[in-house]
Amino acid sequence: MxxxxxxxxxxxxxxxxxxxxxxxxxxxxxxSDAPRPGTVYRAVADRPVKGQGGMFLKTPDGNVFLRQVKGLAPGDVMLVQVTGYAEPGKAIPVTQKLLFKSRYAIVTPDAPGLNVSRSIRDEDERDRILAIAHDVAGEAGVGLILRSACEGADVADIEEDISAMLDLAEQVATDAEGGAGKLIDGDGPHVSAWRDxxxxxxxxxxxxxxxxxxxLDALEDVQGSYVPLESGASLFVEPTRALVAVDVNTGRDTSPSAGTKANFAAARMLPRALRVRGLGGQIVLDLAPMPKKDRRGFESALRSAFRRDSIDTALVGWTPLGHFEMQRKKARQELREVLK
Structure with missing residues (x-):
């Protein structure tokens, strides 16, 4: 269809x-049963983790882990927000840089300034959206990012969205004192779909x-590791405890350019293959054989594919064995765990 x-x-x-x-x-x-990304806690500092530059914090849902804790001491109370899902056996990752995100606007209390998504290129439209933002949030003293969904959207819808996020940010800020507690839940799948x-x-x-x-038929396919590519090539996406291994195969194509074609096809398909399986963390690509002169073009294809993806992914580079490494935010819980 x-x-x-x-x-x-x-x-x-x-x-x-x-x-x-x-x-x-x-x-x-x-x-899932885990705290959703976007959940905001009033947390209490518990104990530092030497050598990792982080600290465990107490929340009603158990311990969470905060990095960059210079100046914090056990017993300190702070507001933190869940940034993703924890790896098995590890604490939930959180940050002190809160974001209040909706369909049209993201409020950033700790980063003042009004910004419009770079994907909106029409200058008149950018000016229109900025004017709306100044009218609603010009005196708020917080940061505001106007998302790509604002393009062509009704003025009243954008104003309502900005106002709702400003009110939510203010509500959370005024509830910073006290013991450990959950202040807001992150958005569920239905609201997240509307939002993103x-x-x-x-x-x-x-x-x-x-x-x-x-x-449901598509879910049967993505619960396996096999992903078909163009011209009979394929890739296998296999999560392990330490990392996600991706193996690219040329199939029956034995032409001199078979490896290059398979790798470029894999680059285009990989963001979706990872996204629908909920995979993140360290990712290692075992590519099909291709000349070193094609590596730069492959990197460009990979960068272009992940630029359109909604989840932050860092392209780290090549290993001495010719593998390509990436680091991807664990923004989703792994599908095979959720569907158990």
């Missing part, structure tokens, strides 16, 4: 949202729509 569909349903009793693009699963959000999948799409909300719109 051509076009974009946002499908809101449940899997095994868990709230879930799927983005289908031209009949293929492009993104997936599934709720802002391009035009058909929205399907009927119960059982995952089955009727092919999402």
């Amino acid at each position: 051509k076009g974009r569909q946002i499908i809101l349903d449940h899997i095994n009793g868990r709230e879930a949202a799927a983005l289908m693009v031209d009949g293929q699963l492009d993104d997936l959000l599934v709720d 999948w802002s391009e035009e799409a058909e929205v399907v909300t009927e119960a059982g729509s995952f089955e009727t719109h092919g999402v």
Whole structure:
């Protein structure tokens, strides 16, 4: 089926949202038992971790881990926000740099200034959006980022969104005193889909729509490691405890350029393959054989593919064995863990 569909349903009793693009699963959000990214705690410093430059903090949901803790001492109370999911056996990662994020606006209390998404290129539109922001938040004294969804959006919708995030930020700031507590929950899959999948799409909300719109069939495929590529090539995405291993194969193509073609196809497919499986952390690519002169072009293709991805991914570089390494934020919980 051509076009974009946002499908809101449940899997095994868990709230879930799927983005289908031209009949293929492009993104997936599934709720879990872990604290959601965006959750804000009033936390109490517990004990520093020597050698790691971090500290464990106490929250109602257990210990969380904060980096860059210069000047903090056990017993200090602070506001922190969950940034992602913890690896097995580790504490939940948090930050003191709070963000209040919605469809049109992101409020940044610790980073003043008004900014418009760089993806909005029309100068008149940028000026229109900035004028709205100045009218609503010009005297607020906090930072504000106007997201790409603002382009062409109704003035009242943008104003309402900015005001809601400003009110939420103020509410949290005034509740900074006291013992450990949870101040706000992070957004669930359905709200996150509305917030982040802002391009035009058909929205399907009927119960059982995952089955009727092919999402369950797509989930069967992505729970495996095999990902088909163009011209019979393939890649295998296999998470281990230490890292995610990605193996690129040329298939039956034995031409001199087979390895290069397979690697470039893998670069284009990899963001989606990782995204729908909820994979992050250290990622190592075992590429098909290709001449060293093609490495720069491969890096450009990989950079272009991840630039369009919603999850921060750092391209680290080549190893002496010819592998390519990346570091990806653990913004999702691993699909195979959520669906157990």
